[in-house]
Amino acid sequence: MTVAKAGRFAVDPTPGRSPRQAVPFLLPALVLLAALVLYPLVYSLVRSFFDRSGSAFVGFGNYVDLFTDARTLTAFKNNVIWVVVAPAVVTGLGLVLAVLTERIRWATAFRLVLFMPMAISLFASGIIFRLVYEEDPNQGVVNAVAVGVHDLFSAPSPYAGARPRDAVAFAPAEGGFTSTSTYEPGSAVPVPLVGFPPGQVASEASAATQPRAGARELRGVVWLDVSVGGRAGALDAGERGLPGLAVEALREGRVVGRATTGDDGRFTFPDLGDGRYALRLAATNFALPFRGLTWLGPSLITPVIISSWIWIMTGFAITFIAAGLSAIPRDALEAARVDGATEWQVFRRVTVPLLSPVLLVVFVTLVINVLKVFELVFVIAPGSVQEEANVLALQMWQVSFNTGGDQGVGSALAVVLFLLVAPAMLFNVRRFRRERS
């Protein structure tokens, strides 16, 4: 009897004696699963065909709403971006790093560091990355690095924020502040500026003086028209010139000369031909300093959140793939190396094909994980850009419990999420059945 049974269930152990004995073992689990998993699943399905209050049957109305609502469509679009980009990047990164860690002695420590994000909550990870990407370069490390690198290659503007005192005489235009009147050679043009802290003027700056121009030249002085008791637009004692400021002479809109102010703020355009010239204070003098990118703004928010997910999941991929890697017969790799294959060829032609079943499992797992992304978007995206960063799991919560209060559409969204992971469920069930037979 025992033998016969063992024969029938080749894989499974011999079962116990009486079916009735199974009841106390299974009952608690079955009650909970039925009440809080299976019944809700059916309920959500039915509920998705009823309206907001649940009283009127609306057929597929809620589903039509889903696919016409701009917010939900954004969520769909973002989910597509997530599914296409994130799992592939993490699988690839995990593969490369798993192979590379085989060559270092501190592989265990390395994997420990990369696995650590899996232990902490997505909420905490979200806060970590919200800080990393803060826009203020005095808070967010990414923008601090961006500003540092930027300023290394192009020096910040000398007079950020400064502007002419008279916005009519020198009007803001493309390329800088351009004078509204034109000047003939022989003139001397005073250009008073304001809006710049006197304490930040370069130390070599000396008192500004009124220039006197020769017949064929155009001269002028640029100074900071700020002093105690000074008159607006006049050169007063104690007012200093602004050195190193770029000035351009324009003729019919084209630049015909460039000059830079000296220590006393004076500039000279020598040898200008007859005619009338406009002056322009180049915009590069006044550009506000580079403050980094708005990472948490509407255009970059999804890539930013994906990067935090990559930070969290790469350790998982590495560990999973490394386990598969250790199961590859060393002989196969060595044989390829003996035949003269380079490391790249060994990787491409031997390691990857042998690992492909593991890579598939990792990839599918990551896709399922991506479809359920909620906390990261919720925490990292500031309230004002959550619409742009939206994903289905978040939209489901928003619609059902937060601002929406429409449980009909919420149920429809839950059903859509269910349908998206359904292939994975079938995949699991099939694999389970196959392993048994």
Add this chain to the structure above:
Amino acid sequence: MTVVEVSVAGSPRRGVLSRLVSRLGGGAVQVGLALVALFWLVPVLGLLVASLREESANTASGWWTVLTAPAELTLTNYADLVHNSTVLRSFLNTVYIAVPATVLVVVIAALAAYGLAWIEFPGRLWLTTLVVGLLVLPVQVALIPGAKLFGALGLFGTITGVVLFHVAFGLPFAIFLLRNFFAGIPRDLVEAARMDGAREWVVLRRVVLPIAKPAIASLTIFQFLWVWNDLLVALVFADQDSAPITVALRAQLRQFGTNIDLLSTGAFLSMVVPLAVFLLFQRYFVQGVLAGSTK
């Protein structure tokens, strides 16, 4: 033996140049991986340092400036946190939710897994398949009905409700993991105990569970961290008095820039337990995560 022969045959083929290249390449790999590890550490380090600086310091300059001014570090924020009753209460709530939700899942799943693995009854295969199918089910499908059900039972907004929901959604994976492990236990051991007249639950307790300790450990750690780290379930089912720390801190997110002192300390308070579990029980934790990754 073969490996030794192969490597001996392999090395003379390589010239001096190629060996030099591979050694330099090895160095590049070391440096590259060290940089990657740094990339993974800096974000956490940033939050830690921010939590150790006063709010005024955090708004005035970046956390990395402590490299030149380490005197700025202070425990003030943590001292403030100790007096913040909302955060402390929510921390305790997290414990009150995570511990029962873990114990219940392990006990109920162990019973069910034994039933599925070692007791024959009609529909056994069907039931096991159902459990496998539920493995990747998103919790979203049960949020609205769950809220309705708990509302009717008077459990909405209570710790009990949050725990029950976590237990139900923790069961499929827990049963699956333990069933697989239990089914791999040698038949002779179970049969021998039965021959001696042991009842089924004695077999489970005396024979199966002692062998299954590693699986139980992995499951316990995975489930505990899963519940501890949850935001969504508690966001829906908990109210202000039963909210865990993730939900309590979430209310401070709106003014991120000025709340960074509270948020960073709170986040670290919530991370201490998972990090300790992770460092103490690495092996079980990694196994649990690898097994439960589809959840």
